[in-house]
Amino acid sequence: xxxxxxxxxxxxxxxxxxxxxxxxxxxxxxxxxxxxxxxxxxxxxxxxxxxxxxxxxxxxxxxxxxxxxxxxxxxxxxxxxxxxxxxxxxxxxxxxxxxxxxxxxxxxxxxxxxxxxxxxxxxxxxxxxxxxxxxxxxxxxxxxxxxxxxxxxxxxxxxxxxxxxxxxxxxxxxxxxxxxxxxxxxxxxxxxxxxxxxxxxxxxxxxxxxxxxxxxxxxxxxxxxxxxxxxxxxxxxxxxxxxxxxxxxxxxxxxxxxxxxxxxxxxxxxxxxxxxxxxxxxxxxxxxxxxxxxxxxxxxxxxxxxxxxxxxxxxxxxxxxxxxxxxxxxxxxxxxxxxxxxxxxxxxxxxxxxxxxxxxxxxxxxxxxxxxxxxxxxxxxxxxxxxxxxxxxxxxxxxxxxxx
Amino acid sequence: xxxxxxxxxxxxxxxxxxxxxxxxxxxxxxxxxxxxxxxxxxxxxxxxxxxxxxxxxxxxxxxxxxxxxxxxxxxxxxxxxxxxxxxxxxxxxxxxxxxxxxxxxxxxxxxxxxxxxxxxxxxxxxxxxxxxxxxxxxxxxxxxxxxxxxxxxxxxxxxxxxxxxxxxxxxxxxxxxxxxxxxxxxxxxxxx
Numbered sequence: 385x386x387x388x389x390x391x392x393x394x395x396x397x398x399x400x401x402x403x404x405x406x407x408x409x410x411x412x413x414x415x416x417x418x419x420x421x422x423x424x425x426x427x428x429x430x431x432x433x434x435x436x437x438x439x440x441x442x443x444x445x446x447x448x449x450x451x452x453x454x455x456x457x458x459x460x461x462x463x464x465x466x467x468x469x470x471x472x473x474x475x476x477x478x479x480x481x482x483x484x485x486x487x488x489x490x491x492x493x494x495x496x497x498x499x500x501x502x503x504x505x506x507x508x509x510x511x512x513x514x515x516x517x518x519x520x521x522x523x524x525x526x527x528x529x530x531x532x533x534x535x536x537x538x539x540x541x542x543x544x545x546x547x548x549x550x551x552x553x554x555x556x557x558x559x560x561x562x563x564x565x566x567x568x569x570x571x572x573x574x575x576x577x578x579x580x581x582x583x584x585x586x587x588x589x590x591x592x593x594x595x596x597x598x599x600x601x602x603x604x605x606x607x608x609x610x611x612x613x614x615x616x617x618x619x620x621x622x623x624x625x626x627x628x629x630x631x632x633x634x635x636x637x638x639x640x641x642x643x644x645x646x647x648x649x650x651x652x653x654x655x656x657x658x659x660x661x662x663x664x665x666x667x668x669x670x671x672x673x674x675x676x677x678x679x680x681x682x683x684x685x686x687x688x689x690x691x692x693x694x695x696x697x698x699x700x701x702x703x704x705x706x707x708x709x710x711x712x713x714x715x716x717x718x719x720x721x722x723x724x725x726x727x728x729x730x731x732x733x734x735x736x737x738x739x740x741x742x743x744x745x746x747x748x749x750x751x752x753x754x755x756x757x758x759x760x761x762x763x764x765x766x767x768x769x770x771x772x773x774x775x776x777x778x779x780x781x782x783x784x785x786x787x788x
Numbered sequence: 789x790x791x792x793x794x795x796x797x798x799x800x801x802x803x804x805x806x807x808x809x810x811x812x813x814x815x816x817x818x819x820x821x822x823x824x825x826x827x828x829x830x831x832x833x834x835x836x837x838x839x840x841x842x843x844x845x846x847x848x849x850x851x852x853x854x855x856x857x858x859x860x861x862x863x864x865x866x867x868x869x870x871x872x873x874x875x876x877x878x879x880x881x882x883x884x885x886x887x888x889x890x891x892x893x894x895x896x897x898x899x900x901x902x903x904x905x906x907x908x909x910x911x912x913x914x915x916x917x918x919x920x921x922x923x924x925x926x927x928x929x930x931x932x933x934x935x936x937x938x939x940x941x942x943x944x945x946x947x948x949x950x951x952x953x954x955x956x957x958x959x960x961x962x963x964x965x966x967x968x969x970x971x972x973x974x975x976x977x978x979x980x
Contacts, residue, residue, distance in 0.1 A: 760908055
């Protein structure tokens with residue numbers, strides 16, 4: 385658990401060359417996956433809507449996103465009159481940078497030896513590991529906020545305050561569930577998290593080790609963090625016609641689009657790393673084929689994201705906030721304490737149900753405490769609704785159909 | 789590995805961070821390059837006033853962008869800090885948990901309980917309620933004397949203002965219902 389062995393013998397020319405190759409490779413992987421993902425999403429969503437989707441540019445339309453990107457280079461870079469010019473120009477880059485560098489910590493499976501230098505199939509394996517993901521998603525909030533605020537326009541401002549409130553709300557869930565994965569693994573290194581899940585398809589993965597619920601909470605939270613459907617109130621086109629990037633054009637707009645899809649790629653990779661065993665999978669003919677498994681898992685996770693977008697309608701803002709704060713954060717906290725309780729199991733000799741319960745007393749204690757605190761929370765929510773009068777439970781009309 | 793400390797964990801050199809720095813440089817070069825390309829390739833035009841204004845779905849903007857928005861957004865930001873602080877404490881704890889065992893569990897359980905009670909207090913005051921607004925369909929309004937006509941006020945014409953007329957409700961009975969101020973007061977003003 386000590387980082388990439390590439391640097392074991394100091395830095396020499398060969399190490400530098402390997403480094404540069406790895407950096408360029410990761411950068412290319414992210415960009416190509418974004419081009420692929422945009423088309424994958426459009427194709428899948430078209431098929432789910434019984435349409436063809438784009439099928440003109442290139443073979444079966446697979447070059448459409450490349451054509452779109454190139455086209456945007458030739459468009460006018462425009463700054464509205466009411467904009468804060470410096471912030472307006474910086475914001476897209478502040479979105480782009482964290483989205484593109486976050487992939488660096490994703491382990492793609494195993495080691496590789498080039499010219500007597502062994503290195504991990506992972507760009508960087510620093511000490512803070514998974515914290516890097518939380519850092520980049522935290523910085524992305526600034527990009528959204530600055531873009532919306534500096535546009536000098538109403539819709540972007542509304543979009544950006546919605547986005548930042550939503551992103552910070554779900555970041556707490558993200559943090560708590562990530563801590564659950566760190567808890568069962570005992571390391572922040574992404575490589576160590578993957579190594580701990582190695583061996584035994586599915587059985588040793590964190591999704592099973594943490595009883596599925598933190599995985600679901602994490603996936604929902606990361607969907608909200610990316611402001612993807614059904615949590616895309618940020619760009620609700622019927623209400624605020626596009627949200628924070630409304631005034632942008634040319635490459636500046638392309639950066640927002642690129643950052644959005646790069647974040648989708650990276651976050652799917654992180655879901656796989658944290659919960660789905662990373663590149664772990666059965667060997668084929670005695671060969672470890674980590675990267676292949678990784679790609680297969682990526683395609684499945686990405687497909688589910690598109691599927692969700694095609695299926696679920698957008699949430700209302702109060703529903704979004706209620707779900708995040710009053711349901712998911714307490715649930716994530718409770719799951720963390722319950723799993724911590726079961727991890728504190730003391731192994732003693734003996735048998736029978738009483739012995740089984742005694743061994744896991746802290747876990748069951750945590751479950752009981754969680755249930756009691758859930759009752760407290762339910763009461764608090766009721767009291768809160770009466771205090772604000774926002775949602776009057778005695779009002780029968782409200783039950784029929786909510787209206788703001 | 790170089791730099792082993794007695795605890796058995798290795799102190800990693802800064803070179804572990806080098807790839808991220810290099811990637812950052814590459815991304816920066818990429819974005820600068822594309823921005824330059826866009827500057828060279830894209831057209832440069834002088835925008836008209838309508839184009840330079842804020843986009844509001846075709847309606848010409850009359851005011852600056854709203855500088856005020858719901859106070860609930862600020863409250864979310866503040867409440868977020870509680871949980872962010874908790875999460876920050878969680879990471880070192882989670883990494884060391886297997887060494888701390890029940891001591892760590894009790895400690896974090898106490899901490900989480902304190903944070904949770906504070907959170908329940910916030911919820912019980914409705915700090916995180918966003919709506920929907922109370923729908924009072926079928927009920928009488930708060931005061932039956934308030935109606936559309938009693939709350940809308942008629943502003944006198946300039947000539948009437950000069951004679952000391954005050955804005956008054958449309959269905960005002962002050963001065964008698966037969967009084968038609970618009971008709972009677974304006975006639976001398978026209979002849980003057």
